[in-house]
Amino acid sequence: ANRAFSKPTDARTRPDLPGVTQVVLSGDAELYQPMLLARAEVPYRRARPEVDHTSRFTLLAEVSDAPDWDSADVLTDRPDTTTSTADAASFAPVPAPLADADAYSKWERSLKKWLQNQRSLTLYQSKDLKATSEPGEDERAFRIRLAHLAREARDEQKADLKKRYGSKLTALEKRMATAETAVDREAAQASQRKMDTVVRVGTTLLGAFLGGGRRRSTLSQIGVTARSAGRASKESSDVKRAEERLAQLQAEYADLDAQLTREMEDVDLTFAPETAPLDTVEIRAKQSEMHV
Numbered sequence: 001a002n003r004a005f006s007k008p009t010d011a012r013t014r015p016d017l018p019g020v021t022q023v024v025l026s027g028d029a030e031l032y033q034p035m036l037l038a039r040a041e042v043p044y045r046r047a048r049p050e051v052d053h054t055s056r057f058t059l060l061a062e063v064s065d066a067p068d069w070d071s072a073d074v075l076t077d078r079p080d081t082t083t084s085t086a087d088a089a090s091f092a093p094v095p096a097p098l099a100d101a102d103a104y105s106k107w108e109r110s111l112k113k114w115l116q117n118q119r120s121l122t123l124y125q126s127k128d129l130k131a132t133s134e135p136g137e138d139e140r141a142f143r144i145r146l147a148h149l150a151r152e153a154r155d156e157q158k159a160d161l162k163k164r165y166g167s168k169l170t171a172l173e174k175r176m177a178t179a180e181t182a183v184d185r186e187a188a189q190a191s192q193r194k195m196d197t198v199v200r201v202g203t204t205l206l207g208a209f210l211g212g213g214r215r216r217s218t219l220s221q222i223g224v225t226a227r228s229a230g231r232a233s234k235e236s237s238d239v240k241r242a243e244e245r246l247a248q249l250q251a252e253y254a255d256l257d258a259q260l261t262r263e264m265e266d267v268d269l270t271f272a273p274e275t276a277p278l279d280t281v282e283i284r285a286k287q288s289e290m291h292v
Contacts, residue, residue, distance in 0.1 A: 011090040019101030026080040034094040036061045038111055039078070041291040044121040044135065044283045051283060053135040057119065059111075063098050067107055069114040112287040121283040128276060129153060139278065146273035157267045165260040172253045179246040187242075 015022075015034075023037065038059045045052050058079065061072035097103050124133040124142045129149050133142040 011092075012088075013091065014085060015091060015094050015099075017094070017099050017101070020099070020104070023081040023083060024085050026082050028086050029089055030086075031090045031092060032085065033092045034063075034098055036063050036067050036098065036107070037079075037081075038067075038072075038107075038292065040111060040115060042115055042119065042285045043289045044285050045289075046281075046283050049123065049125070049132040049281065051121070051123070051135070053121065055119070055121070055135070057115065064095055065097060066103075067110070069111060069118070108292045109287075111292055112290050115290060116284050116287055119285075121285070123281040123283065125279040125281055126273065126276065127279065128271060129273070132281070142278075143273050146276075150271035150273045154267055154271050158264055161260060161263055161267070165256065168256055169253065169260075172249060172256065176246065176249045176253065179242065179249055183242040183246055185242075 024032065038057075038061065040057045040059075041054055042057060043052075043054045056078070058075040058077075059069065059072040060075060060079075061067040061069065121135055123135070124137075124139055125131070126146055129146055131146060131149055133139075133145075137145075
């Protein structure tokens, strides 16, 4: 509603303004100055992002011909008003436009237009985090909230990465354990085979030195010793293959673990709300929905 003081017939008489509602700002005063007090409720609505917010504005403007809303005082708090004036107070002269009741509807329209053009609602958006600031939330407060959201998003993505890579790493760990067991087994068998071969060689040499009726037995043992040496060589090859298989699995594990580390680091770089660019959304209110 628009309010004004009236033009008095003398300085001690409260002005009489037909069709104009007069209010007085609360508090003691010796002289009342005529000004235009405007209050407005401005709804801001939008489907995407979903916004349904109403802002309230209070403006106090001097009027000589028509109110200049750009020069008006935009009050943070709605002032207390009354209809009573202080005793023995004086009243400054009222400009003719303020005394014209028909002018107020025109000023109401001009205020709505000014509010639509000059008081749009600005919101900030983060595409990375799919978040939009709340009405009245400035950029600093929004970035602080984004930092909290980013931590939650990082934790969630890292948990997903650990789960996805964890099953693969666990499978490799089991395969490496099996390969290590195979290496130990093959090494033990190779060692035993070498020992058997050494013993057979020693026995064969001893038989050869003894000679005589044991010649035929010695020849037989030479054949056995040769076969034993061949098996020992095979066991050594088996050990080498088992060790190579283990080394291959260890390399695969190291590569997979390094890949997990890189992706975890990439997640940290993806969410940097302190420096990430923000989009702005300007929402202009409809004059038809304003209440002035």
